[in-house]
Amino acid sequence: MSRHQDIRNLDYQDVLDDYEGYSEEEDELSSKDRALMTQGTADVQAALGVEASKVTKAQIEEALWHYYYDVDKSVAYLVSKFISPPQKTAKVVELPPTTTSNTHRPSCSHFFQDMPWGNIPRDRETVFIPPQLPRGGLLGGSGPGPKMSKLQMLAAARKKKAEEKSLQEKVGNTQAKLTELSIQQDRPAKENIPLAGGFGKRLKTSETTSEGRSPIATTEPKRPEQHQPVSKDGPEDTVQPPTEVEKIPEAPIAKPSAFAQTLFGSDSASSKPQHQELFTPPHASFSESFLDAFSKPSPDDLVLAAQAKAGKKTPAAQKKKGASSTNAVTNDVKALKIEETPLPKSRNLNVLSEFERSKKKKTASFVVVGHVDAGKSTMMGRLLLELNVVDQRTVDKLRQEAEKIGKSSFALAWVLDQRTEERVRGVTIDIATNRFETDTTAFTILDAPGHRDFIPNMIAGASQADFAILVIDASTGAFESGLKGQTKEHSLLIRSMGVSRIIVAINKLDTVGWSQERFDEIKHQVSGFLSGTGFQLKNVAFVPVSGLNGDNLVHKSSDPAASWYTGATLVEELEASEPSARALAKPLRMTIADVFRTPQSPLTIFGRIDSGSLQMGDPLLVQPSGEKAYIKSLLVDEEPADWAVAGHSVVVHLSNIDAIHVRVGDIVCDPNKPIQCVDTFKLKVLAFDFLIPMPLDVHRGRLHAPGKIESLDALLDKVTGGVTKKKPRCVKAGSVARITVKLGSKVPLEAGMRIVLRSGGDTVAAGLLE
Numbered sequence: 211m212s213r214h215q216d217i218r219n220l221d222y223q224d225v226l227d228d229y230e231g232y233s234e235e236e237d238e239l240s241s242k243d244r245a246l247m248t249q250g251t252a253d254v255q256a257a258l259g260v261e262a263s264k265v266t267k268a269q270i271e272e273a274l275w276h277y278y279y280d281v282d283k284s285v286a287y288l289v290s291k292f293i294s295p296p297q298k299t300a301k302v303v304e305l306p307p308t309t310t311s312n313t314h315r316p317s318c319s320h321f322f323q324d325m326p327w328g329n330i331p332r333d334r335e336t337v338f339i340p341p342q343l344p345r346g347g348l349l350g351g352s353g354p355g356p357k358m359s360k361l362q363m364l365a366a367a368r369k370k371k372a373e374e375k376s377l378q379e380k381v382g383n384t385q386a387k388l389t390e391l392s393i394q395q396d397r398p399a400k401e402n403i404p405l406a407g408g409f410g411k412r413l414k415t416s417e418t419t420s421e422g423r424s425p426i427a428t429t430e431p432k433r434p435e436q437h438q439p440v441s442k443d444g445p446e447d448t449v450q451p452p453t454e455v456e457k458i459p460e461a462p463i464a465k466p467s468a469f470a471q472t473l474f475g476s477d478s479a480s481s482k483p484q485h486q487e488l489f490t491p492p493h494a495s496f497s498e499s500f501l502d503a504f505s506k507p508s509p510d511d512l513v514l515a516a517q518a519k520a521g522k523k524t525p526a527a528q529k530k531k532g533a534s535s536t537n538a539v540t541n542d543v544k545a546l547k548i549e550e551t552p553l554p555k556s557r558n559l560n561v562l563s564e565f566e567r568s569k570k571k572k573t574a575s576f577v578v579v580g581h582v583d584a585g586k587s588t589m590m591g592r593l594l595l596e597l598n599v600v601d602q603r604t605v606d607k608l609r610q611e612a613e614k615i616g617k618s619s620f621a622l623a624w625v626l627d628q629r630t631e632e633r634v635r636g637v638t639i640d641i642a643t644n645r646f647e648t649d650t651t652a653f654t655i656l657d658a659p660g661h662r663d664f665i666p667n668m669i670a671g672a673s674q675a676d677f678a679i680l681v682i683d684a685s686t687g688a689f690e691s692g693l694k695g696q697t698k699e700h701s702l703l704i705r706s707m708g709v710s711r712i713i714v715a716i717n718k719l720d721t722v723g724w725s726q727e728r729f730d731e732i733k734h735q736v737s738g739f740l741s742g743t744g745f746q747l748k749n750v751a752f753v754p755v756s757g758l759n760g761d762n763l764v765h766k767s768s769d770p771a772a773s774w775y776t777g778a779t780l781v782e783e784l785e786a787s788e789p790s791a792r793a794l795a796k797p798l799r800m801t802i803a804d805v806f807r808t809p810q811s812p813l814t815i816f817g818r819i820d821s822g823s824l825q826m827g828d829p830l831l832v833q834p835s836g837e838k839a840y841i842k843s844l845l846v847d848e849e850p851a852d853w854a855v856a857g858h859s860v861v862v863h864l865s866n867i868d869a870i871h872v873r874v875g876d877i878v879c880d881p882n883k884p885i886q887c888v889d890t891f892k893l894k895v896l897a898f899d900f901l902i903p904m905p906l907d908v909h910r911g912r913l914h915a916p917g918k919i920e921s922l923d924a925l926l927d928k929v930t931g932g933v934t935k936k937k938p939r940c941v942k943a944g945s946v947a948r949i950t951v952k953l954g955s956k957v958p959l960e961a962g963m964r965i966v967l968r969s970g971g972d973t974v975a976a977g978l979l980e
């Protein structure tokens with residue numbers, strides 16, 4: 211980079227900072243500059259021709275240096291400076307083009323003497339924009355300003371500071387003067403005309419002060435009495451000395467015009483106008499326009515005054531009238547009574563005694579779990595067909611539709627998998643519910659998805675179940691891969707969620723020729739695994755089935771190859787299963803599994819009553835929103851009912867609540883015994899994976915909330931539950947521990963609830979809220 215490039219990139223502040231260390235050595239030319247200088251000198255001498263003898267080589271080099279090797283400018287300078295210098299003012303080397311000749315005004319004092327002070331037409335007033343850099347120096351140059359020496363730059367920085375300070379003073383003084391002037395105006399003493407804007411307000415304030423001055427003005431700095439001396443950098447003869455100005459107060463010397471300042475340098479700090487109103491730009495010239503504007507009534511004021519004269523209402527009266535009419539409207543609106551939705555009438559039934567007296571069948575819910583494609587949906591579809599819940603025609607129609615997309619083997623699964631996405635993909639995505647009745651029991655099916663991506667939905671299903679059917683694909687290789695996959699995870703989850711009764715349906719035995727050996731092998735392995743998971747084998751039943759063909763579902767298999775099995779069918783096993791104990795006497799708790807709109811109500815919820823009871827007309831509290839609702843009507847097992855108890859899956863039509871307050875996963879409870887919302891709680895968990903304080907998702911039924919393990923409080927003995935180690939650094943898979951979990955927001959949770967913890971798509975722990 212040449213030295214000139216260095217200069218162009220110069221940071222002035224750095225230069226000023228380094229000024230003390232400045233050295234002449236720095237001015238030595240680089241080889242590149244030396245070459246340019248030699249060439250430039252030759253070019254200038256050639257351009258000057260014979261006149262070249264009138265200037266020295268040093269003068270040429272100086273000119274070239276300052277004009278950055280610009281030969282033309284250097285020549286122009288040398289000619290005007292040394293060869294044929296102008297007659298006058300050697301120091302004013304370059305004048306901007308002007309229509310007024312300078313020749314008749316050798317000094318600034320003369321220049322200003324014939325100025326028409328005080329009579330400048332307004333349209334000729336100028337706005338002065340000071341040059342960015344102070345002028346000065348030997349060389350004028352053709353750019354916006356001459357090159358400055360470092361000393362000049364330092365001086366310029368100081369001067370700029372002084373200018374800013376002076377400008378602030380000037381603004382303050384102008385305000386003070388305006389205030390004074392405004393007070394002198396004759397205004398009607400008790401004229402009740404409001405002044406517009408902040409200025410009006412300030413003038414009004416000034417009238418009330420004892421000194422007749424605006425409080426603002428009194429706090430402003432005083433205006434300087436004299437002109438400041440001009441800058442030393444300016445030409446000596448451009449501005450009158452301050453003493454001269456003071457001698458002629460009636461015709462004060464004004465600030466030089468923009469033209470004069472361009473000529474002789476910027477020094478706004480040194481040229482404070484005494485009569486600023488004469489030289490301020492038109493938009494800032496308040497002397498007449500501002501005072502005129504506020505000393506007389508505004509057009510609005512005139513209209514108001516005329517109206518008042520004509521006997522019309524004053525603004526105050528109008529305002530009063532407006533206020534009174536507003537009040538009247540407000541009162542009218544208040545008087546308007548919008549008919550509120552009448553509260554549903556409560557039957558005031560003793561629900562528990564009604565339940566005991568009722569001869570209803572026992573009700574039970576079961577969840578169907580197992581590895582993906584184990585045949586869960588097909589088995590339930592076949593079961594519903596065998597029980598005449600769906601007819602053959604429906605299944606035939608589904609088969610035709612399934613054939614169209616090449617999935618005919620899924621026809622029975624489509625009885626439950628009703629979503630388009632589920633049918634196209636051939637997988638269950640969300641819990642599908644259906645119901646059927648036997649002679650003794652009304653069952654609710656909760657068909658869970660087997661795919662690992664939808665485990666949260668499986669958890670939601672399991673949370674509503676009394677017992678479970680674990681479907682295992684017996685076909686070659688499938689059982690083994692299933693055991694490593696969701697067979698194991700689902701078993702762990704349903705046990706963690708409190709399900710103790712499990713029926714293992716060993717499915718697809720038609721694919722292995724109804725091999726008893728295969729059945730026994732699977733039964734053996736699964737028994738060991740389930741007992742290790744915490745199931746008591748007396749609560750575990752095994753049934754060999756073919757869901758596709760309907761063998762051993764409702765009827766015994768007619769396949770001779772299956773004759774070795776003489777046990778119960780799947781339905782018989784279901785009927786033999788006792789639903790878990792109902793917490794009838796406890797406060798109402800119902801987790802909302804679904805929210806939808808029905809003809810009966812714009813807000814209908816579905817769920818299973820976990821504890822307590824409800825009846826038509828009862829108030830309900832929805833948590834965490836804390837909003838109250840009323841039961842308009844309800845359905846139990848799809849039949850209209852007046853009441854429902856724990857264990858029932860119910861559809862509740864709500865009234866007197868907005869839909870935004872009700873979400874899937876919320877809990878409906880008794881307003882008198884509400885469930886509390888918490889964001890921190892302790893859990894006793896069985897770890898499925900390595901646990902440390904880490905982020906995770908908390909699942910409880912349909913409730914999913916992000917949170918974290920805040921602390922590992924203790925390791926517990928699996929049998930006794932006693933503390934074996936306090937504050938462990940980690941919890942290994944298979945261990946039981948007490949941990950503290952913190953959620954991002956408060957959710958309805960209470961002691962005794964079963965919680966599942968998942969992280970990164972895996973179930974890491976499950977347990978009981980303490």
Ligand SMILES: Nc1nc2c(ncn2[C@@H]2O[C@H](COP(=O)(O)OP(=O)(O)OP(=O)(O)O)[C@@H](O)[C@H]2O)c(=O)[nH]1
Binds near residue numbers: 584721755
């Ligand atoms: N041969 C034979 N195939 C069956 C049997 N049961 C189900 N299948 C087939 O297995 C495949 C998967 O059946 P689904 O009922 O969708 O399996 P699923 O467990 O419900 O699947 P996800 O819910 O997605 O986990 C289908 O092609 C069924 O026809 C059976 O007993 N025998």
